[in-house]
Amino acid sequence: MYDVLIIGAGVIGASVARAISKYDLKVIVVDKHSDVCEGTSKANSGIVHSGYDAKPGTLKAKFNLIGNKMMGEFCQRYRVPFRRNGSLVLAFDVNEIPKLEALKTQGTLNGVEGLEVLSKEQVLAMEPNLSSQVAAALYAPTGGIVDPFELTISQAEVANQNGVEFQFNSLVSSIVKQTSHFQVFVNDTMIESKTVINCAGVFSDEINNQLSAHKLKITPRKGEYCLFDKEVGHFVDRTIFQLPTAYGKGVLVTPTAENNLLIGPTAYDIDDKYDNSTTAEGIKEVLSKASQSVKSIPTSFIITAFSGLRATETSGDFIIGEAKDVEGFYNAAGIESPGLTAAPAIGDYLADLVTKKLNAKMKTSYIDGRADLVRFEPLSVADKSKLIESNHEFGKIICRCEMVTLAEIKDAIHRPVGATTIDGVKRRTRAGAGRCQGGFCGPKVLEILSKELHKDPREIAKFDQQAILLVGFDKENL
Template structure:
């Protein structure tokens, strides 16, 4: 019997797990995927929003601003990349400057600091590659960028180090409410818990609707992106938004923390929440809209396209709190943009609710610090020499595009919640994320995984399940 079971190991579930590990609670995370960050948390814009866009008075507005303030300290404690690069909301018609002023007023009400509206002349010095049709912009210096899956992994690893149990490939199929506890049926057996936290992302409505008469509805909203080579990552210094529409914040142009250039997303409600396909129409839409922002979009420098799906709540706000008709069942549902930014604040809010229900004592052994995998590509030669002397496996480069070494891959496999698939290695080290998109390094990583996990190479998968990369072994050639 657990004190708390968290359903979902995305950024919200992992943030909650880490926050609850501060207490003497027997906590478990159930995740139907093979790793953390396998859903919406692995494929989004990675933007730390300032907080000016959300409707004043909503949970989105409140938790966005609270979460934004927490990133400086969290990135230091948990050792994940974060850059406060600032953001601009661009308008292309002088008549729309008034809308920027209104957006600033909303941001002021929400508690966002240091917002200002900049003129065309001021913008040209800050962002020299802006389209000449840009007339003005709202400037938010507290906006930032982060790697969403590295952030999620950091929270989850720290939670694990502090005693939280993670069970992957475990899908919840039913929940039975007892007098003062729950029975959770899964494809891997039963779990008992006093409290359930529903952080199931796109499928949070299905989890809620298993036990509560107060039904919620989550729609999948797909967004397609294009990612460009690092050689053009400097075309944008800040995150560049266009004036938002009813379908979201529109197409953005932004550098990434790894110095690529990212554009997107589209916004299309879809019936199939697992549909992460990309389309010619979607990519063309992203590129065409991005041309409003920059003078030139370097299409020939595209290295990949991808899509992510946001969990859009029909009520158009976060759904957070204990269900009124099911004591001990807590929702963290409908967490779409600015969900990534809000996640640390959502975790604090959930922590308070759990505290009222269970009154747990503090875990005096809680350690807030997590060290990430050493990034060989970011070191100077002296640091590299010292690391190789300490561990020679760091002297063998496996991924040429991203300069990822065997030592980093071994670290990814053997650390808490270690990698078990090709994609899990990629998320932890960036091996395979460069210009050749794993054309050179994938076979080497498969061999390393098989060796370290004591498996056959044909048992290694791309992302778990039946996503096998190889169908058999070559027979040994006979000598003539």
């Protein structure tokens, strides 16, 4: 019998798991994918919102503000790439300046500090690549950018090293409430747990609706993005938003925490919760909308396009807390933007509720931090040299584009909640995330995974189990 079963290993599930792992409880996280961070958490803007967007009094406003404030120290402790680069909301017409003022007022009400409406000249001085059509902008110095993969992975690692189990490739088919516990059916086996926390992203309505009479409805809202080469990573330094207009919500232009340039997203409600495909129209729209904000988009530097689904709940707000009619069942549902910003705070909050309910005690052995993590690329020549002396495998570069070494890839595989797939290695080390998108290192990473995990190369997948890369031997079909 588990004390806590968490459904979903995205950034919310990982945040809850990390926060609960401080307590002396038996905890398991289940996810239908083969790794953490495989749903919405892997395909989003990576923005740490300052918090002027959400309506005052909403959970979105509340957790956004707490999340934003704690992000700096949090990311430092857990070695997550994060930068408080500030953000700008652009207006393209002087008539829209009152809207910026209104956003500023709303933000101030929410507790956002430092908001300022800047003149055209001030804005262009800050960001010379912005369109000359800019009339004014709202500047939010507390806005930031974070690596969403690392924000998820780091917390899963901390949770795991403190005893939280992770069970992947495990789809929850049904949940039955017994008097004092839940029976959760996963791949035809039953797991029993005293409490259940629903962090199932776009599927969180389906989980909730099995147990609670207070039905939820999540509509997946697709967002398409273009990612650019690091070569143009400083095209803008701040995150550039557009003021929502009658033509819809604008798209953003931002550097990422890993110094790429990111443009997107679109926002279309769709029916299929598995549809993370990109469309020609979507990419066109992203580029055309972004071209309002900036002078000329360096399209020849696009390295990939992707899309993600936001979990938009009908109420418009986050659904966080114990279901009123199901004791021991907790929701973290409808976590769309600013969900990434809010995640660590949501994790803390839910952990607090659950551990109080279970009368849990703090562990004495809790380790607050990650096992040592080394990135070779940013080091100085002298430090690189020292590192190779300490471990020769730092001398073997596997990914040329991002300069990722054998030592780092092996570490990513053997760390807590380690990588088992090509994408898993990519998100942990950036091998394959660069401009050649794994053309050179893909076969090498596959070989390393196969060797380290003692698996046949034909079993190594890009992400989920079915996404294998090699289908057989040469001549096998002859």
